[in-house]
Amino acid sequence: MLSRTHRLTDPDSFRxxxxxxxxxGTSRLVVHLWHADEVAPARVGFVVSKAVGPAVVRNRVKRRLRHLARESLRDLPGSAVLVVRANPAAADATYEELGADLGRCVQRVMS
Structure with a gap:
Protein backbone atom coordinates (compact mmCIF):
# COMPACT_ATOMS: atom_id res chain seq x y z
CA MET A 1 0.00 0.00 0.00
CA LEU A 2 1.17 3.52 -0.71
CA SER A 3 1.52 5.78 2.28
CA ARG A 4 -0.87 8.70 2.50
CA THR A 5 1.85 11.23 1.64
CA HIS A 6 2.55 9.46 -1.67
CA ARG A 7 -1.07 9.14 -2.84
CA LEU A 8 -2.36 11.47 -5.52
CA THR A 9 -6.00 12.26 -4.83
CA ASP A 10 -6.42 15.86 -6.00
CA PRO A 11 -8.33 16.00 -9.32
CA ASP A 12 -6.49 19.16 -10.37
CA SER A 13 -3.12 17.45 -9.98
CA PHE A 14 -4.33 14.56 -12.13
CA ARG A 15 -5.49 16.99 -14.79
CA GLY A 25 3.08 4.21 -22.98
CA THR A 26 2.81 0.58 -23.90
CA SER A 27 -0.15 -1.53 -24.94
CA ARG A 28 -1.01 -2.07 -21.26
CA LEU A 29 -0.12 1.23 -19.55
CA VAL A 30 0.28 4.93 -20.15
CA VAL A 31 2.37 6.95 -17.69
CA HIS A 32 2.32 10.74 -17.26
CA LEU A 33 5.06 12.46 -15.23
CA TRP A 34 4.90 16.10 -14.18
CA HIS A 35 7.24 17.98 -11.87
CA ALA A 36 5.29 20.16 -9.45
CA ASP A 37 6.67 23.54 -8.40
CA GLU A 38 5.97 22.89 -4.73
CA VAL A 39 8.27 21.07 -2.35
CA ALA A 40 6.53 17.79 -1.63
CA PRO A 41 7.21 14.08 -1.79
CA ALA A 42 6.59 12.24 -5.04
CA ARG A 43 2.95 11.29 -5.48
CA VAL A 44 1.35 8.57 -7.60
CA GLY A 45 -2.21 8.26 -8.88
CA PHE A 46 -3.99 5.60 -10.91
CA VAL A 47 -6.70 5.63 -13.55
CA VAL A 48 -8.35 2.28 -14.25
CA SER A 49 -11.55 2.73 -16.24
CA LYS A 50 -14.46 0.35 -16.74
CA ALA A 51 -13.00 -0.49 -20.16
CA VAL A 52 -10.40 -2.59 -18.32
CA GLY A 53 -13.09 -4.95 -17.03
CA PRO A 54 -15.50 -5.57 -14.20
CA ALA A 55 -14.81 -4.34 -10.67
CA VAL A 56 -12.90 -7.44 -9.61
CA VAL A 57 -10.47 -7.10 -12.52
CA ARG A 58 -10.07 -3.33 -12.10
CA ASN A 59 -9.30 -3.71 -8.40
CA ARG A 60 -6.76 -6.46 -9.09
CA VAL A 61 -5.00 -4.23 -11.66
CA LYS A 62 -5.00 -1.30 -9.22
CA ARG A 63 -3.56 -3.42 -6.39
CA ARG A 64 -0.77 -4.68 -8.62
CA LEU A 65 0.03 -1.20 -9.91
CA ARG A 66 0.05 0.27 -6.38
CA HIS A 67 2.54 -2.34 -5.23
CA LEU A 68 4.75 -1.81 -8.28
CA ALA A 69 4.57 1.99 -7.98
CA ARG A 70 5.61 1.82 -4.33
CA GLU A 71 8.81 0.13 -5.45
CA SER A 72 9.35 2.82 -8.13
CA LEU A 73 8.99 5.78 -5.74
CA ARG A 74 12.69 5.90 -4.91
CA ASP A 75 13.48 6.48 -8.61
CA LEU A 76 11.18 9.50 -8.87
CA PRO A 77 12.49 13.00 -8.19
CA GLY A 78 11.01 14.97 -5.29
CA SER A 79 7.70 16.75 -5.98
CA ALA A 80 7.04 14.53 -9.01
CA VAL A 81 3.46 13.66 -9.88
CA LEU A 82 3.07 10.31 -11.64
CA VAL A 83 -0.25 9.24 -13.15
CA VAL A 84 -0.52 5.62 -14.29
CA ARG A 85 -3.42 4.83 -16.64
CA ALA A 86 -4.28 1.19 -17.33
CA ASN A 87 -5.42 0.20 -20.80
CA PRO A 88 -7.81 -2.75 -21.36
CA ALA A 89 -4.84 -5.04 -22.14
CA ALA A 90 -3.73 -4.66 -18.50
CA ALA A 91 -6.59 -6.93 -17.43
CA ASP A 92 -4.88 -10.01 -18.85
CA ALA A 93 -1.33 -9.02 -17.89
CA THR A 94 0.66 -10.81 -15.23
CA TYR A 95 2.31 -9.01 -12.34
CA GLU A 96 5.70 -9.35 -14.02
CA GLU A 97 4.42 -7.94 -17.33
CA LEU A 98 2.88 -4.93 -15.58
CA GLY A 99 6.12 -4.40 -13.66
CA ALA A 100 8.21 -4.49 -16.82
CA ASP A 101 5.87 -2.06 -18.59
CA LEU A 102 5.78 0.34 -15.64
CA GLY A 103 9.55 0.32 -15.29
CA ARG A 104 10.06 0.90 -19.01
CA CYS A 105 7.55 3.77 -19.09
CA VAL A 106 9.00 5.48 -16.00
CA GLN A 107 12.50 5.29 -17.48
CA ARG A 108 11.27 6.84 -20.75
CA VAL A 109 9.50 9.79 -19.10
CA MET A 110 12.49 10.48 -16.83
CA SER A 111 14.99 10.67 -19.67
Missing part, protein backbone atom coordinates in the same frame (compact mmCIF):
# COMPACT_ATOMS: atom_id res chain seq x y z
CA UNK A 16 -2.26 19.00 -14.82
CA UNK A 17 -0.08 15.87 -14.92
CA UNK A 18 -2.00 14.42 -17.86
CA UNK A 19 -2.13 17.67 -19.83
CA UNK A 20 1.31 19.14 -19.11
CA UNK A 21 3.45 16.17 -18.10
CA UNK A 22 5.67 13.93 -20.18
CA UNK A 23 4.00 10.79 -21.49
CA UNK A 24 5.14 7.28 -22.33
Missing amino acids: VAVRQGRRA
Whole structure:
Protein backbone atom coordinates (compact mmCIF):
# COMPACT_ATOMS: atom_id res chain seq x y z
CA MET A 1 0.00 0.00 0.00
CA LEU A 2 1.17 3.52 -0.71
CA SER A 3 1.52 5.78 2.28
CA ARG A 4 -0.87 8.70 2.50
CA THR A 5 1.85 11.23 1.64
CA HIS A 6 2.55 9.46 -1.67
CA ARG A 7 -1.07 9.14 -2.84
CA LEU A 8 -2.36 11.47 -5.52
CA THR A 9 -6.00 12.26 -4.83
CA ASP A 10 -6.42 15.86 -6.00
CA PRO A 11 -8.33 16.00 -9.32
CA ASP A 12 -6.49 19.16 -10.37
CA SER A 13 -3.12 17.45 -9.98
CA PHE A 14 -4.33 14.56 -12.13
CA ARG A 15 -5.49 16.99 -14.79
CA VAL A 16 -2.26 19.00 -14.82
CA ALA A 17 -0.08 15.87 -14.92
CA VAL A 18 -2.00 14.42 -17.86
CA ARG A 19 -2.13 17.67 -19.83
CA GLN A 20 1.31 19.14 -19.11
CA GLY A 21 3.45 16.17 -18.10
CA ARG A 22 5.67 13.93 -20.18
CA ARG A 23 4.00 10.79 -21.49
CA ALA A 24 5.14 7.28 -22.33
CA GLY A 25 3.08 4.21 -22.98
CA THR A 26 2.81 0.58 -23.90
CA SER A 27 -0.15 -1.53 -24.94
CA ARG A 28 -1.01 -2.07 -21.26
CA LEU A 29 -0.12 1.23 -19.55
CA VAL A 30 0.28 4.93 -20.15
CA VAL A 31 2.37 6.95 -17.69
CA HIS A 32 2.32 10.74 -17.26
CA LEU A 33 5.06 12.46 -15.23
CA TRP A 34 4.90 16.10 -14.18
CA HIS A 35 7.24 17.98 -11.87
CA ALA A 36 5.29 20.16 -9.45
CA ASP A 37 6.67 23.54 -8.40
CA GLU A 38 5.97 22.89 -4.73
CA VAL A 39 8.27 21.07 -2.35
CA ALA A 40 6.53 17.79 -1.63
CA PRO A 41 7.21 14.08 -1.79
CA ALA A 42 6.59 12.24 -5.04
CA ARG A 43 2.95 11.29 -5.48
CA VAL A 44 1.35 8.57 -7.60
CA GLY A 45 -2.21 8.26 -8.88
CA PHE A 46 -3.99 5.60 -10.91
CA VAL A 47 -6.70 5.63 -13.55
CA VAL A 48 -8.35 2.28 -14.25
CA SER A 49 -11.55 2.73 -16.24
CA LYS A 50 -14.46 0.35 -16.74
CA ALA A 51 -13.00 -0.49 -20.16
CA VAL A 52 -10.40 -2.59 -18.32
CA GLY A 53 -13.09 -4.95 -17.03
CA PRO A 54 -15.50 -5.57 -14.20
CA ALA A 55 -14.81 -4.34 -10.67
CA VAL A 56 -12.90 -7.44 -9.61
CA VAL A 57 -10.47 -7.10 -12.52
CA ARG A 58 -10.07 -3.33 -12.10
CA ASN A 59 -9.30 -3.71 -8.40
CA ARG A 60 -6.76 -6.46 -9.09
CA VAL A 61 -5.00 -4.23 -11.66
CA LYS A 62 -5.00 -1.30 -9.22
CA ARG A 63 -3.56 -3.42 -6.39
CA ARG A 64 -0.77 -4.68 -8.62
CA LEU A 65 0.03 -1.20 -9.91
CA ARG A 66 0.05 0.27 -6.38
CA HIS A 67 2.54 -2.34 -5.23
CA LEU A 68 4.75 -1.81 -8.28
CA ALA A 69 4.57 1.99 -7.98
CA ARG A 70 5.61 1.82 -4.33
CA GLU A 71 8.81 0.13 -5.45
CA SER A 72 9.35 2.82 -8.13
CA LEU A 73 8.99 5.78 -5.74
CA ARG A 74 12.69 5.90 -4.91
CA ASP A 75 13.48 6.48 -8.61
CA LEU A 76 11.18 9.50 -8.87
CA PRO A 77 12.49 13.00 -8.19
CA GLY A 78 11.01 14.97 -5.29
CA SER A 79 7.70 16.75 -5.98
CA ALA A 80 7.04 14.53 -9.01
CA VAL A 81 3.46 13.66 -9.88
CA LEU A 82 3.07 10.31 -11.64
CA VAL A 83 -0.25 9.24 -13.15
CA VAL A 84 -0.52 5.62 -14.29
CA ARG A 85 -3.42 4.83 -16.64
CA ALA A 86 -4.28 1.19 -17.33
CA ASN A 87 -5.42 0.20 -20.80
CA PRO A 88 -7.81 -2.75 -21.36
CA ALA A 89 -4.84 -5.04 -22.14
CA ALA A 90 -3.73 -4.66 -18.50
CA ALA A 91 -6.59 -6.93 -17.43
CA ASP A 92 -4.88 -10.01 -18.85
CA ALA A 93 -1.33 -9.02 -17.89
CA THR A 94 0.66 -10.81 -15.23
CA TYR A 95 2.31 -9.01 -12.34
CA GLU A 96 5.70 -9.35 -14.02
CA GLU A 97 4.42 -7.94 -17.33
CA LEU A 98 2.88 -4.93 -15.58
CA GLY A 99 6.12 -4.40 -13.66
CA ALA A 100 8.21 -4.49 -16.82
CA ASP A 101 5.87 -2.06 -18.59
CA LEU A 102 5.78 0.34 -15.64
CA GLY A 103 9.55 0.32 -15.29
CA ARG A 104 10.06 0.90 -19.01
CA CYS A 105 7.55 3.77 -19.09
CA VAL A 106 9.00 5.48 -16.00
CA GLN A 107 12.50 5.29 -17.48
CA ARG A 108 11.27 6.84 -20.75
CA VAL A 109 9.50 9.79 -19.10
CA MET A 110 12.49 10.48 -16.83
CA SER A 111 14.99 10.67 -19.67
